[in-house]
Amino acid sequence: xxxxxxxxxxxxxxxxxxxxxxxxxxxxxxxxxxxxxxxxxxxxxxxxxxxxxxxxxxxxxxxxxxxxxxxxxxxxxxxxxxxxxxxxxxxxxxxxxxxxxxxxxxxxxxxxxxxxxxxxxxxxxxxxxxxxxxxxxxxxxxxxxxxxxxxxxxxxxxxxxxxxxxxxxxxxxxxxxxxxxxxxxxxxxxxxxxxxxxxxxxxxxxxxxxxxxxxxxxxxxxxxxxxxxxxxxxxxxxxxxxxxxxxxxxxxxxxxxxxxxxxxxxxxxxxxxxxxxxxxxxxxxxxxxxxxxxxxxxxxxxxxxxxxxxxxxxxxxxxxxxxxxxxxxxxxxxxxxxxxx
Numbered sequence: 001x002x003x004x005x006x007x008x009x010x011x012x013x014x015x016x017x018x019x020x021x022x023x024x025x026x027x028x029x030x031x032x033x034x035x036x037x038x039x040x041x042x043x044x045x046x047x048x049x050x051x052x053x054x055x056x057x058x059x060x061x062x063x064x065x066x067x068x069x070x071x072x073x074x075x076x077x078x079x080x081x082x083x084x085x086x087x088x089x090x091x092x093x094x095x096x097x098x099x100x101x102x103x104x105x106x107x108x109x110x111x112x113x114x115x116x117x118x119x120x121x122x123x124x125x126x127x128x129x130x131x132x133x134x135x136x137x138x139x140x141x142x143x144x145x146x147x148x149x150x151x152x153x154x155x156x157x158x159x160x161x162x163x164x165x166x167x168x169x170x171x172x173x174x175x176x177x178x179x180x181x182x183x184x185x186x187x188x189x190x191x192x193x194x195x196x197x198x199x200x201x202x203x204x205x206x207x208x209x210x211x212x213x214x215x216x217x218x219x220x221x222x223x224x225x226x227x228x229x230x231x232x233x234x235x236x237x238x239x240x241x242x243x244x245x246x247x248x249x250x251x252x253x254x255x256x257x258x259x260x261x262x263x264x265x266x267x268x269x270x271x272x273x274x275x276x277x278x279x280x281x282x283x284x285x286x287x288x289x290x291x292x293x294x295x296x297x298x299x300x301x302x303x304x305x306x307x308x309x310x311x312x313x314x315x316x317x318x319x320x321x322x323x324x325x326x327x328x329x330x331x332x333x334x335x336x337x338x339x340x341x
Contacts, residue, residue: 013112017072019226020272023217024079027268030213031083034206035139038087038154043079045091046098050078053102061107073112077101080120080273084265084312085127086138088149091159093134097123117319118279121312128312140173141206144197176204177264177308180255189252194259203262211262218271230284232270234291235298239266242299260299269294269311279319286322286329293318 031039054074058065078098085097101123109115128135142148149157174182176198183193193199200208221227239260246254260266265273274280274294281290294314301310 013071013073016226017076019224020076020221021072021079023220023226024083024214024272026216027083027210027213030206030210031087034141034143034209035087036142036149036154037151038139038149038157039082040151041154042082042085042087042089042094045094046078046082047075049095049098050074050102053099054107057103057107057111061111063111068112071112074102074106077106077119077123080268081123083268084120084124086135088137088139088154088157089134093127093131097127100126113278115278116322117316118273118276121273121315121319124312125316128307136174136178138173138175141198141204144173144205173198175264175308176207177302180259181302181308184253190255191252194255202256202258207264208262211267214267214271218267221271221275227271227275228284228287230287231275231280231291231294234288235270235274235295236261236266238292238295239299242296246303254303260302264302264309265311266298269298269315273311274315274318279315279322281322281325281329283326283329283331285331286325289325289329290318290322293321 028039028043051069051074055065055069058068078101081098081101082094085094101119105117105119105122106112106115109117139149173179179196179198180190180193183196184190198205200206202208203211218227218232222229222232240257243255243257243260247256270291274291281287294311297314297317298310301307301313305313307313
């Protein structure tokens with residue numbers, strides 16, 4: 001049989017991006033159900049900003065708009081960023097983060113396929129460092145909220161910064177990761193902290209279901225061969241392993257592996273962020289090393305760092321190591337005798 005040996009039909013960039021966006025839909029639906037409609041406004045703002053910024057940069061670089069604008073890459077960046085930041089953030093925060101991700105992290109590096117760092121995580125990191133107070137305004141689960149926010153009220157808050165007759169504290173609360181870290185600093189045991197209403201069966205109330213939907217979407221992408229198993233498995237296995245070690249050392253000070261899996265951005269990061277084609281290694285062994293590095297850094301930042309969750313920073317740190325990882329994990333070339341040289 002002569003080359004080329006094509007085992008699966010070719011997929012365009014737009015087809016792949018569309019499938020990844022579709023895989024995010026179950027988690028978005030769960031987000032809407034447990035935390036209200038603000039996430040839909042956040043996604044819409046980020047999407048419009050991403051497309052506008054993409055069009056502007058393509059125009060400046062004299063690239064054909066139709067071909068590049070509708071490949072879905074800008075929209076995916078927008079969705080990943082919107083799902084990573086609080087949906088009760090002001091409109092300008094979402095716009096600024098998304099525009100920075102598209103203009104600086106993507107196009108100033110040469111556009112799709114040339115960026116060293118994941119654009120969505122660059123946008124997140126810039127917002128977290130520049131506006132930490134706004135990045136902690138997470139909505140409370142609807143079943144715990146003193147004043148559940150509807151679509152009209154959420155829209156009003158986005159553009160005016162106020163809620164009719166209600167203070168923002170009445171509709172927001174600390175995330176489970178932030179709550180656990182704060183309470184541990186007050187010398188409370190993990191088992192006592194997890195009795196608080198914000199915690200569910202093994203993660204955050206509502207957020208553990210969202211994490212399960214990310215897992216479901218990730219398995220769909222793996223089944224469709226959009227992603228391989230290497231990065232998600234090494235990421236999650238490393239996170240489980242290190243969490244199990246510390247949990248075994250002192251279960252009163254360190255949360256269980258299940259808590260770390262189904263809280264925060266672990267599942268989103270494992271299947272949708274760390275697996276980015278452009279900013280992750282190309283070799284199977286390199287992907288295993290990359291995923292393990294992200295999982296290790298994720299845990300260390302969560303438990304010992306200054307931020308409640310560390311998915312963005314762990315991915316960005318490992319993005320910087322990708323060229324080195326690729327260089328040292330290239331498979332042996334068959335028919336080439338390296339020892340003879």
